[in-house]
Amino acid sequence: MPKQIKKVAITGGTHGNELTGVYLINKFKKNPTLVKRDSFETIFMHTNVGAMHQCTRYVDKDLNRAFIKNDLCNSEKYTYEDILAKNINEKLGPKGAIKTNVDFIVDLHSTTSDMGLSLVIDNDNNLTWQVAAYLKEMVPNLHVFRWRGDTKEVSFVNSITKEGFAIEVGPIPQGVLRADLFFETEKLIGHILDFFEKLNTSKLEKRYKNIEIFDHIKLVDFPRGEDGELNATVHPNLQDNGYYKLSKGDPLFITLDGEIINYEEDEKMYALFINEAAYYEKGFAMCLTKKENIKL
Numbered sequence: 001m002p003k004q005i006k007k008v009a010i011t012g013g014t015h016g017n018e019l020t021g022v023y024l025i026n027k028f029k030k031n032p033t034l035v036k037r038d039s040f041e042t043i044f045m046h047t048n049v050g051a052m053h054q055c056t057r058y059v060d061k062d063l064n065r066a067f068i069k070n071d072l073c074n075s076e077k078y079t080y081e082d083i084l085a086k087n088i089n090e091k092l093g094p095k096g097a098i099k100t101n102v103d104f105i106v107d108l109h110s111t112t113s114d115m116g117l118s119l120v121i122d123n124d125n126n127l128t129w130q131v132a133a134y135l136k137e138m139v140p141n142l143h144v145f146r147w148r149g150d151t152k153e154v155s156f157v158n159s160i161t162k163e164g165f166a167i168e169v170g171p172i173p174q175g176v177l178r179a180d181l182f183f184e185t186e187k188l189i190g191h192i193l194d195f196f197e198k199l200n201t202s203k204l205e206k207r208y209k210n211i212e213i214f215d216h217i218k219l220v221d222f223p224r225g226e227d228g229e230l231n232a233t234v235h236p237n238l239q240d241n242g243y244y245k246l247s248k249g250d251p252l253f254i255t256l257d258g259e260i261i262n263y264e265e266d267e268k269m270y271a272l273f274i275n276e277a278a279y280y281e282k283g284f285a286m287c288l289t290k291k292e293n294i295k296l
């Protein structure tokens, strides 16, 4: 673990219709004392102002998949989000540098699926996991999801720095500000900043040795016809039921004629990001995970 954290970035509005992050950044910018800690600096950034103004996920393409190292220095990439990604990378990164301009990025998201309060972690760096374990102790209902859905390179905003993660909270419809999860997310951010303050002032009481996580196994798409249209949707058992435990034979989807399609894997898995609105276009209805206790 590094001895000192000097600069943390809290980013929001990466998806312009996810208002929890948008309004938390507004609040912190107006009341910086709420998040002030003496031993390091925290900066707040709305990452996709164009999408925020439209209240859409993005303008041209998903900003949270735009941070591929080669693309960031490719002058032929010039969509709205490509240019944003280059600017953000310059301010916070650059990605892959030994010394980035900020040490840790927390990117704020919300989801239409019932994820409660979740961390989405895509790196193996120890500091990231120590923060996660600390948060899990402070906020017992927090879920930790390890994302392994990228075959080559993680291209999330928080992948600019080696250490960091995204926060996903839900269920929240797109374009809606929901009070309970707004305040829970604010509290969670407070704990993150407290962790760094304790780290910097040698007040952390322990080094965490393990953590319970939901480990990414695979993405599952809706049953679709040849035209790509949905033939079925998520079975009501899973709807609004995040981290649903699936056993062989459990209903998974229901066709529009009412026929049930079952889960056929031998292994028990937990479903999350169930029926997330933004993932229809990406081609998945849920993510299947295994619950594991991993060593840190």
Ligand SMILES: [Zn+2]
Residues within 6 Å of the ligand: 014, 015, 018, 108, 109, 110
């Ligand atoms: Zn998002």
